[in-house]
Amino acid sequence: MPLCVVLYLEVEWQTSTHADDTEGLARTPRPTLKDPMTATPLVRFAPSPTGYLHIGNARPALLNALFARARGGRFLLRLDDTDRERSTQEFAHAVAEDLAWLGIVPDLFARQSDRVAHHDAAAERLKALGRLYPCYETQEELERRRRRQLGRGQPPIYDRAALSLTDAERAALEAEGRAPHWRFKLDARSVTWDDLVRGPAHVDCASLSDPVLIRADGTYLYTLPSVVDDAEMGITHVIRGEDHVTNTGVQVQIFEALGCAVPVFGHHNLLTTADGEGLSKRLGHLSLRGLREAGYEPGAVRSLAVLTGTAESVRAVAGLDELAGLVDLAQISRAPAKFDPHELDGLNARLVHAMAFAEVAARLADLRVEPARAERFWEAVRGNLAKVSEAGGWWRVVAGPVVPVVTDPGFIAAAAAVLPAEPWDGETWKAWTNAVKAATGAKGKALFMPLRLALTGLEHGPDLAGLLPLIGRDAVVRRLSAEA
Numbered sequence: 115m116p117l118c119v120v121l122y123l124e125v126e127w128q129t130s131t132h133a134d135d136t137e138g139l140a141r142t143p144r145p146t147l148k149d150p151m152t153a154t155p156l157v158r159f160a161p162s163p164t165g166y167l168h169i170g171n172a173r174p175a176l177l178n179a180l181f182a183r184a185r186g187g188r189f190l191l192r193l194d195d196t197d198r199e200r201s202t203q204e205f206a207h208a209v210a211e212d213l214a215w216l217g218i219v220p221d222l223f224a225r226q227s228d229r230v231a232h233h234d235a236a237a238e239r240l241k242a243l244g245r246l247y248p249c250y251e252t253q254e255e256l257e258r259r260r261r262r263q264l265g266r267g268q269p270p271i272y273d274r275a276a277l278s279l280t281d282a283e284r285a286a287l288e289a290e291g292r293a294p295h296w297r298f299k300l301d302a303r304s305v306t307w308d309d310l311v312r313g314p315a316h317v318d319c320a321s322l323s324d325p326v327l328i329r330a331d332g333t334y335l336y337t338l339p340s341v342v343d344d345a346e347m348g349i350t351h352v353i354r355g356e357d358h359v360t361n362t363g364v365q366v367q368i369f370e371a372l373g374c375a376v377p378v379f380g381h382h383n384l385l386t387t388a389d390g391e392g393l394s395k396r397l398g399h400l401s402l403r404g405l406r407e408a409g410y411e412p413g414a415v416r417s418l419a420v421l422t423g424t425a426e427s428v429r430a431v432a433g434l435d436e437l438a439g440l441v442d443l444a445q446i447s448r449a450p451a452k453f454d455p456h457e458l459d460g461l462n463a464r465l466v467h468a469m470a471f472a473e474v475a476a477r478l479a480d481l482r483v484e485p486a487r488a489e490r491f492w493e494a495v496r497g498n499l500a501k502v503s504e505a506g507g508w509w510r511v512v513a514g515p516v517v518p519v520v521t522d523p524g525f526i527a528a529a530a531a532v533l534p535a536e537p538w539d540g541e542t543w544k545a546w547t548n549a550v551k552a553a554t555g556a557k558g559k560a561l562f563m564p565l566r567l568a569l570t571g572l573e574h575g576p577d578l579a580g581l582l583p584l585i586g587r588d589a590v591v592r593r594l595s596a597e598a
Contacts (some may be wrong), residue, residue: 154187155182155185155186155187156182156189156190156348156349156350156351157188157349157351157352158178158344158347159175159178159190159191159213160193161194162193162195163205164202165205166212166403167208167212167213167403169385169400169401169419169453170384170400173355173451174354174355175213176216176218176416176437177353177382177420177441177443179218180441181351181353181441181443183438184438184441189218189220189221190220190224191224192224192226193206193209195227198227198333201227208403211403212402216402217416222347224347226343229342232342232343232346233339237328237338239372240368246298246299246328247299248294249276249294249296250276250279250287250288251276259273269321271323274299277299293330293331295326296326296327297327298324298337298367299324300320300325300364301319303319304318304319304320305319309379309381310351310353310380310444311356312380312448313444315362316363317362317364322360322363325337325364337364337365341372341374342372345374345375350378352377354380354381356381356383358381382443384450384451385422386450386451386452387452388454405458409503409504410458410462410501411462413431413433414458414461414462415458416437417429417461418461420440421440422452423450424446425442425446428457429464430460430465459500462500466499467496467497474502478502481505487512490584493580495576495580497576497577508581511572511581516570517571518567518569518593518594520564520568525554525556525564526568526594528554529546529550530594530595532550533590533591533594535587538583541579542579542582543578543579547562550565565578566578569581569582569590569593
């Protein structure tokens with residue numbers, strides 16, 4: 115009887131609001147059985163909580179979430195936290211926060227560290243089947259053997275010497291204090307599958323070393339827990355980076371050895387820097403946390419992470435549903451997905467320019483924008499913003515204090531003399547500049563630049579037709595008189 119029993123984890127996702135509240139992340143799911151043949155798609159994102167997620171991690175997270183969203187499926191967040199030394203609760207919470215910022219709310223949650231008994235049971239079954247066998251070589255011995263193979267022109271794969279050991283020889287090695295690591299015995303055949311991204315795909319397992327599944331200290335490498343959890347949790351589609359293609363060949367054999375159904379696989383290209391450098395958690399400036407703190411919108415990050423390296427042009431897409439409609443895994447390029455972080459600025463600016471006041475009202479309040487003038491202020495400045503946070507600087511221009519720059523006192527005095535009476539509206543700027551032009555003969559830049567410098571202290575900025583009524587006549591008079 116196969117080891118695997120397909121399970122669906124019926125739990126609600128909860129993100130803790132307190133840094134020391136781990137109940138939401140530590141909850142043990144309560145499984146119920148479902149028929150996998152009639153179930154909706156279930157995908158997973160399985161990061162290791164050993165650092166902060168970066169934009170490269172956002173790509174598989176989003177591709178999985180959007181795939182499920184477009185098909186009415188579900189998304190599982192599974193923390194691959196079997197590395198006990200490096201996995202931390204801080205990083206586990208950060209994963210949840212970063213996904214929430216991207217707009218991904220997992221339907222299901224699990225920790226691999228809660229499932230060691232399941233991994234142990236699978237390992238025992240593989241041992242009983244003769245597919246998992248003990249090896250006693252040290253790293254130094256394996257490296258020497260590898261160099262000899264290369265010197266003879268042979269492929270540097272494990273020679274299965276451990277399979278020739280007698281019981282007495284194994285006992286002698288263990289008496290020396292050697293603990294075995296355990297390798298999975300691969301069938302010498304090609305594993306084939308229809309890849310969601312790459313089309314027909316294969317891995318020649320005859321060219322691979324039997325992979326180590328269990329270290330000498332008894333801890334598991336990624337390979338076996340991933341298979342066991344995917345099988346028992348009913349994962350229907352595994353969408354991940356192309357760096358896992360070889361792993362897929364190995365894992366398909368493990369699925370089959372355990373008598374489990376093999377999920378559908380898709381391997382997308384990886385995000386790299388413009389120079390072709392791979393991404394890692396050490397690139398703090400590209401961490402999702404760093405991008406959030408820098409003021410980028412999640413929609414801009416989503417658009418860049420998903421659309422780069424696809425048949426779709428990279429453009430600013432605000433909503434998850436629209437982005438899900440653009441994702442076609444079969445249209446992802448086989449070439450590396452190179453991106454320029456500076457593209458985020460343009461994408462972000464386009465999203466900000468299109469934002470309605472209701473979307474930013476709370477954030478403007480955080481920037482101390484006066485509520486009574488906030489909506490008019492947003493309409494006046496949003497076209498000049500690359501980030502919402504920049505609105506704070508323009509509010510300071512509106513509310514003051516401002517240090518006026520007066521290059522021609524006579525011109526400014528003449529302008530002050532024809533300043534219209536209130537009330538002011540969007541037409542006041544035009545009426546005033548027409549009056550100044552008539553009084554001084556100035557036009558073009560000679561007309562507008564001295565007024566902008568005197569009113570804002572800056573050479574560039576939002577259209578003064580929108581700013582002028584917000585500044586108000588009293589403040590304008592003070593600035594024209596250089597009394598601000």
